[in-house]
Amino acid sequence: MTHSVTSILSQIRSYQTQVAPPAANPLAETPRTNAIPTQIDRTAPANLPSFTETLRGAISAVNDSQQVAGTLRNDFELGKPGADLAKVMVAAQESQIAFRATVEVRNRLVQAYQDVMNMPL
Incomplete structure (x- = not known):
């Protein structure tokens, strides 16, 4: 079960990198310093795709x-050339x-929503 969640998260991250170029990712690892930031840059996350996107x-x-x-399956059923059974199955x-x-x-999102709604105030 944990492996499937990890796999899904890695797929979501890969979709995020496909949508936004890696150079525009402000959450990427940066050199750490011990200095405390005095001001938060709120414009950087706007460049990232939203969760909805x-x-x-x-x-x-x-x-x-x-x-x-579906298209490959239909082509194979109609006997069109180039429609290979292996391609259809894959x-x-x-x-x-x-x-x-x-x-x-979806199930995880619904469960998370239910968990948040059931939290005591």
Whole structure:
């Protein structure tokens, strides 16, 4: 279970790096100093994609993989040249795994929301 969560988090991070170039990431490791910052730079995080954008991009990628798998399956069923059974099976498995990961992320988000709502004030 922990491995699947780690895998999902790494996928989300990879989607974030696809959306934003690595040079624009202000959360990247910087040399640490013992100086206490006197002012917080609030403009830097605005360049990063929001959680909503990242999630929307991940869901869009899952949808795209399902569309590709469906197209390959239809091409194979119609006997079109270049439609290989191995490609169809691999695309179907990839889309299935991506969908399962999306459902798992949704379940985790719902559970986190419920945990926050059940917190005592």
